[in-house]
Amino acid sequence: MKKYPNLSKPIKLGNVTFRNRMFASPIGATDINADCVPGERTRAFYELRGKGGAAAVTMSELVVHPETDGSHMLHLDLQTVGALASFTFCADSIRRHGAVASIELSHSGQYAGTYMADKNKKQGLTQFGPSDGVRPDGMKVSALTKEQIADIVKSYAEAATLAKRVGFQMVMIHAGHTWLLNQFISPFFNKRTDEYGGSFDNRIRFTLEVLAAVREAVGPMFPIEIRMSGSELFEGGYDLQEGIKIAKAVEPYVDLIHVSAGSYQFGFFTTHPSMFGAHGMNVYLAEEIKKHVSKPVATIGALNDPEMMEEIIASGKADVVYMGRALLADPYLPQKVVAGEDDKIVKCLRCFACMAERPISQTRRCAVNPLIGREIEGTEVPVSRKSKKILVVGGGVAGLKAAVTSAQRGHEVILCEKDSELGGILKCEQAIDFKLEMYQLGLALEAQAREEGVEIRCNTTVDKAYIENIKPDAVILAVGSSPIVPPLPGIDGDNVVVVNDYYKNKEKVTDSVIVLGGGLAGCECAIHLAQEGKTVHLVEMRDELAVDANIRHRPILMKMIDELVNVHTGLQGLSISDEGLLCKDKDGKNILIPGTTVICAVGQRANRHIVEELYDVAPIVREIGDCIRPSNITNAMYEGYHAGLDI
Template identity: 30%
Template sequence: MNYTHLFNKGTIGKLALKNRIVMPPMETNLSGAEGEITDHQIRYYEERAKGGTGLIIVEMTSIEYDYGKASAVQTRIDDDRFIPGFHRLANTLHKYGTKMFVQLHHGGRQSCSIYINGRQIVAPSPIVSAAVGEEPRELTHAEVRELVNKFIMGAVRSKIAGADGVEIHAAHGYLVNQFLSPLTNIRKDEYGGSFENRMRFLDEIIAGIKEKCGRDYPVTVRLSVDEFVNGGIDVELGKRISMHLERIGVDAIHASAGTYESFETIIESPLYEQGWRVYLAEEIKKAVSIPVIAVGVIREPEFAESILADGKADFIAIGRGQIADPEWVLKVMEGRESEIRKCICCMHCIRSVSKNLHVQCAINVRAGREMEFDELTPIQEKRHVVIIGGGPGGMEAARVLSQKGYKITLFEKDNKLGGQLHLVSKPLHKEKMNWFIEFERNELKRLGVDIRLNTEAELNKIKAMNPYAVILATGAKGYIPNIPGIDLPNIYGYEYVYSHHKYFNQEKIVVMGSGMICFSITDQLAGKGNDVTFIELPTAIGNRISAPTRLRLMNRLKRANVKILTDYHVLRIQPNAVMIEDSVSGKQREVEMDHVVIAMGTQAYNPLEELYRLHFNHVFVIGDAINHPGSLSTAVKDGFELAYVFESQICNKGSVVTV
């Protein structure tokens, strides 16, 4: 395909960009303990610049650490001592023809006291964010004026450091957004009340930056065009704000959405379709003549090209897509679309940062660890490795070992690669999982891996190959809890239901468990006309679902008339009822049923290790087969890390059990 629009040069203000692809700001937790730019951070961004993106907007950067810090580790530019780090970063990105903006940020009421040394958080008005739960102190008039200056000085320092422009973070419920929104700004002075007064804080910031840095210094604004919160900014108000920003000299609008109270509209789960919020950019583009950047689950290059071709936006933000594959742009430019590792929206990157870890990616182990995993070292002697299991861990090990020069034979007893990933059944979620399976399958084919589907790993067959090493990636099987009555004939595991398409009809079904697959199978059973009761039981895989995603899934089940029971223990299963106990009151009751479906995650499946260790010198076990059931990220990590350090594992330990 000819991507003429994606690879057209573009301009923001008078700044020329080599293409229309932007890497939007995304928190990495790679900065230092004091918020300084680090070598790890520079290398992370360098990979994406080398990968071809036209503009990188550096993650949200604090203009006031004392009250504005919104995470445990946040990049900052509130003092001159942070200029050298940004200067080194700018110089690094400029080597590749990539321009760099710095996103200037203050958390406001979406900070919290633990991030700012126990101080009370601040905001335009003392209105509590339901997502944070802390009452903010209303900023004094003098403090507002001081914050205007701090944003301006953040831009001045950015320019001194060599940044090509700045972005004001006026989205996602942070401080500037709080001034703009009628829901969060009820001030009585000139910074609150009317539209003009609510705009004044941002007006003065923009005017000050243009005065200090020059009229031609690019300033963009990231705006929640729709907050998706009752009483907040909606599309019509978002358009009015954008037209006002154009009049005061803003050079582009970065059309985003949401606040912490509507978090899934900021960073979407797999349940959102590709490009679902492009319409926000399209609406803004109808209202202004300055460039508009579209963002939100834009994964496929054909789709990105169509947005530009249809005039819905001027630039495309590829965010998590460039965490998953830093060469996204380069691969599109070179016609290697099948080699793109597309982001699957699994939220692993968000969970890692929210746990105060550096940014991680479930399907790209190198993300945030670019200095640790540099170039692959080719082996000198061609060696044969057999991998048993074609799930995510086995595929990833095969991919990386092949790149290093090993001859790989991969055995998979099923008729397709992917393992447990095929058990995802929600259409939008399944589509994204299929992206990862397709990536691995395409890469293994390109690298010449010998893939043997529908083939059991028979010992004699593998012995005849005389492999240098064997990797067992046999995965997991459904976990069956030890509950009295679990062996009754009307009890089914979720794998059986999926593989045999046994969805029943007009029957009473009890589903027990938690996690994405559990929610999915419950919804499907309800959709077949069954009377479904969902007993939510805590599981490790269920704990990985974010609170907003869980709420959305629960609401979906309610709309399907599923009866939902939480905070119950299952005491026993009887032929036609499940006996449960309220975990708070201790009250027991029966739930009538015809059948029970168990969806409580998985347990390790490793039937070959003991036997294989008797016959092969080097045997490795990775992924779910060890004891990480249900974790795509761990399976891929195990496969990648083992393959990356394979030679040292062999030399140092000989026969290794786990990775």
């Protein structure tokens, strides 16, 4: 008997059987060449999720009509040399691991150029949509003519035909998230007065024409999936009741109704729930729509917990669960679920490292998975020709990852940690509910280390004599960082808690709190305390908060701060008393910020003194993580993994 029988159960769509109910949602490719065809990194990027046990893996956003959608995304045509081969290799790579290869057919409409790294180039594009208008960013939008609409319908059919030809076993029609078909369906965007605008039947007409053309092109038993927003979730957009009407209208043409949520323009963080939102927050949309249709329904939205996903399928809320970021964090999540090894799952942190990387470097990266975007370099840890004795000093993220990887290489690994518990700075996160998965990351890495045979020695301080006694072939220094505690009068008072120790001193925190330090850690702590109903003042010396947050996480972070926290920037702390924090502003004026508890969150300092003491204690010494420079989980995981590979 499977631990999660409903998640593990196959499902048949059209004439294709899918091995379980866990599908990999479309996530943008990692390298697209000048001709808009996928490169080898993209092939490997999608292959890993097929290898990890997902039942279906969907390539993201094949642009069907480049003439009206100038986005530099995937194109598939007969004219581009190498296009058919590139897509064939991608489909093959997914299929050879037992997964179904699917591809998303897309048109960005008035958001063409969204993923361009050079945003100025968007100014040279003609933006097409259902109606003439101007986007919020000032870009002019031109209404598509009936002739253009007919040509786009034809292009969907041609793209589906070619997708089937190169080996994809399903196509997904993207009609959600404010992309073109959704723009026509939405009463907010569609102001046409012809047969494609006005009434619901008119607004849905374009989508139905596309679906009918694709069905005719691929045949009656080839699976077609439609991706739709169950509700646009903004004023002026359509609601769930109209979402139900959309699902009922498209049902005759499709085999799977994929219910997402929100819109690109107004609800990015609803479509992609942040760490501040509930897991499965959009499931209710699929649950309600499923009551009104007979075709299978899929749901999506920050799903990564097997028990939650099992309940969704078992209770009939949906027939399929889609995961995006969760399968970047752990591509083998489906395989672990089917095998009943869910305790080994590395969960997505919902930190947006993956989404923040793409507009910056046009690649992908994951905070907890150093393979993502670099799968072509190898996804298996090679065994070393000669086993060595390796000492890892420090049991935080970097040290644990290095220890696990070194052990997988066949080395004898000893990991020493000065504290009684492993996890390093991640231990601090257990007291903040929306960061619990960061704490669980430490637990997962510890479980992996023990499974790989790493000898773990807690409550152990390492010095030169200790290392000389062990005589390791290599030492990996992952001794981390320590919190900066400014020498302010009163900083050692009972009313002061260093943010790293908050999880041990929650009971000391009163209902009136000052957080000193407006970096990422301080901001997130302030939000947590405010959510508990406390009055929170956040004090930062600089003019901006959370400058160390990534470009995707920072906007939602700042929104939460604006709603919940009293912010004071440009203030330098002078002293702490029972009344609060005395500060000095830029004009030299003293200001008292009231509060009965002060949380010190002014940053971290690398433990360089330990590194300098131990840098020459073995033939090979490697420094990783925060002891080089305080950074983030992404860099710690990456450096730990590669240190383990290199020795």
